Amino acid sequence: MAEVEFSYDPPEISEEGDTVTWTWRVVNNLPEAAEKVVLKHVIRPEIPITSVTGPSEIVGQGVRSQWETLAAGETAEGQIIAKLPEDVSGSMQISGRVTWKKS
Incomplete structure (x- = not known):
């Protein structure tokens, strides 16, 4: 069944190891077009999000990306950049959830 889907590329760590x-x-x-598309991103453990691209905004400890309309076959993309605390260890995970309405 066709639907609105999202994916993440593997994370990229800066050369300095701080982002x-x-x-x-x-x-x-x-x-057909999808309307009121919202993609919510959550990073665990919580780390400071410093910037986002695309139609996105930082909301609390997460990121919200939204579009009034995505045409059939349309692809959108963006980035989330977060600061790595000096004492961070272990693994990190990003997850998302997308919702939309059919036009």
């Missing part, structure tokens, strides 16, 4: 960048993509695989 991590995730590149994300959302694609409308529906045969």
Whole structure:
């Protein structure tokens, strides 16, 4: 079944080891436009998000990306950049959830 889907590229750690960048993509695989598309991103453990690109904003400890309309077959992308605390250890995970309405 066709739907609106999203994916993340593997994270990129800066040469200095002080920031991590995730590149994300959302694609409308529906045969028609998708409206009110919202992609919510959450990083665990929580780390300071320093900047975002695309139609995104930092909301609390997460990021919200949204579009009024994504045409059939349209792809959008952006990045989330976060600061790595000096005492961070272990693994980190980014997850997302996308919602939309069919036009």
